[in-house]
Amino acid sequence: MIFSKILITISRIILPFLLMFGIYIILNGDISVGGGFQGGVIIATSYLLYYFIKGQHPFSLSKMLKIDKYLFIFLPVMVLISYFTRGYFFTNWFDLTYAYEIRRLFLVLLNLVIGLKVAIGFVSLFVVFIEEGNS
Amino acid sequence: MxxxxxxxxxxxxxxxxxxxxxxxxxxxxxxxxxxxxxxxxxxxxxxxxxxxxxxxxxxxxxxxxxxxxxxQTTFTVMQQGHFHMEVKDFLYDFCQIENLKLKIVQSEDVFNDEAKGIYGVFRRQDIDVILNYHPKMQHYILTCKQSNVMTNKLLEMSLKYPSIKVVRTKDIDTMD
Amino acid sequence: MKRFKKIAVALFITLLMIQILLHFDYDETLYNTASQSYYVENGLEETSSKNLVTAIYLDYRLFDSFFEASLLLIVVTGIAFMTIKDEDML
The missing domain is CATH 1.20.58 (Methane Monooxygenase Hydroxylase; Chain G, domain 1)
Incomplete structure (x- = not known):
């Protein structure tokens, strides 16, 4: 197959900026517009742009699936810790007496987990769709 | 506003x-x-x-x-063995008229059961035409489904070639 | 005859939508604003996030987001099961 050189060059320049933009939207999810789902979709777009144009994976797919499995165990641990500090499930770990900057840690971590899970889900769905029918 | x-x-x-x-x-x-x-x-x-x-x-x-x-624009042909160039020229002309891309696969790659096991069911390719050679009557047989829209013109074009025969089969009713 | 029926159905739906848009007034409808006023007043102090949408889906309703995130793993597992063709791909 012939891959056009203009598209390959431009996509190699754009890939790190798209990735950084997606992580920026995830990390500022609780101050401004954004959040986990939106940033995850942007990260998946950056991966698929490179894969669709060049034909090779930019990061390896099996390592991403391993990260997904570890995140699945990490999520209930984070959610259930709050029973020991406050007495309620499914809420923030820290009490109302702490400052805003310390209590933000919980929201940022949860946004990161959700964003990465969404990105990996979308990427695996598309890789199957593109490769179906090729021997 | x-x-x-x-x-x-x-x-x-x-x-x-x-x-x-x-x-x-x-x-x-x-x-x-x-x-x-x-x-x-x-x-x-x-x-x-x-x-x-x-x-x-x-x-x-x-x-x-x-x-x-x-x-949608690729036309897949599965063949068993290697055949004469006359059939390939005919298929190439057909694809040029309808603006499709021709793709030929061998039957051993599609039905390789030892390596895949149960996953072979999920990974079968979409095949449009099956190509066979009948050694007694010395003509080629192209088998395709009746519901396939891409092969509508194949029957008319094959009337000019005496050694190529096109067969259209009907779908089996599934039990879904 | 068939074309006349299709055009009639399309016109009917268009007129219905135009009537709905003209007679719908947001400022006059009466909603029950109990939860809305609670979220707007106490959202910032209890959750420490300036985005109310984030406060709702990460603190007040974390139960739903938890199951949504675990559903994505099941989807990826099902898709990965269907794609194994030779063992060095996944």
Whole structure:
């Protein structure tokens, strides 16, 4: 197959900026517009742009699936810790007496987990769709 | 004021999507529809939904559509063994008339059962035509389904060649 | 005859939508605003996030987001099961 050189060059320049933009939207999810789902979709777009144009994976797919499995165990641990500090499930770990900057840690971590899970889900769905029918 | 203007524009784009027949223009129009819908979400004081709609509706869905369109234009032929160039010339002429791409696969690659086991059921390719050679009567047999729209013209074109025969089979009723 | 029916159905739906848009007024409808006023007043102090949408889906309703995130793993597992063709791909 012939891959056009203009598209390959431009996509190699754009890939790190798209990735950084997606992580920026995830990390500022609780101050401004954004959040986990939106940033995850942007990260998946950056991966698929490179894969669709060049034909090779930019990061390896099996390592991403391993990260997904570890995140699945990490999520209930984070959610259930709050029973020991406050007495309620499914809420923030820290009490109302702490400052805003310390209590933000919980929201940022949860946004990161959700964003990465969404990105990996979308990427695996598309890789199957593109490769179906090729021997 | 701006909201009613965008709503009227949405109506015109929808009408042109319904009446358009070219596949590649449809993808661009769908992307424009998603952009206008995202602006409407923004003017109704919901910026989170607008960001998600732009990322999904303008980046993912046209990609899915483009992949599906490009897979529609390949014509897959499965053969058992290696054959004379006359049949391949005939298939090549057919594909040139209908603007398709020809792809020929061997039958050993498709039905290789030892390496796949149960996964072979999920990974079978979409095959349009099966190519066989009848050694007694010395002609080629092309088998295709009756519901396949791409092979409508194949029967008329094969009347000029005496050694090529086209057979159309009916689908078996499934028990779903 | 068929074309006449299609055009009639399309016109009917268009007129219905125009009537709905003209007679719908957001400022006059009466909603029950109990939860809306609670979220707007106490959202910032209890959750420490300036985005109300984030406060709702990450603190008040974390139960739903938890199951949504675990559903994505099941989807990826099902898709990965269907794609194994030779063992060095996944």
């Amino acid at each position: 701006i909201k009613t203007f965008f709503l009227v524009l949405l109506l015109f784009i929808t009408l042109s999507i319904v009446l358009q027949k070219n596949n590649k223009i449809l993808v661009v129009l769908y992307s424009g529809f998603s952009l206008i819908a995202a602006s409407l979400y923004f003017f109704n004081h919901a910026p989170d939904v607008a960001l998600a709609e732009i990322a999904v509706g303008s980046a993912f869905m046209p990609l899915i559509f483009l992949i599906a369109i490009s897979k």
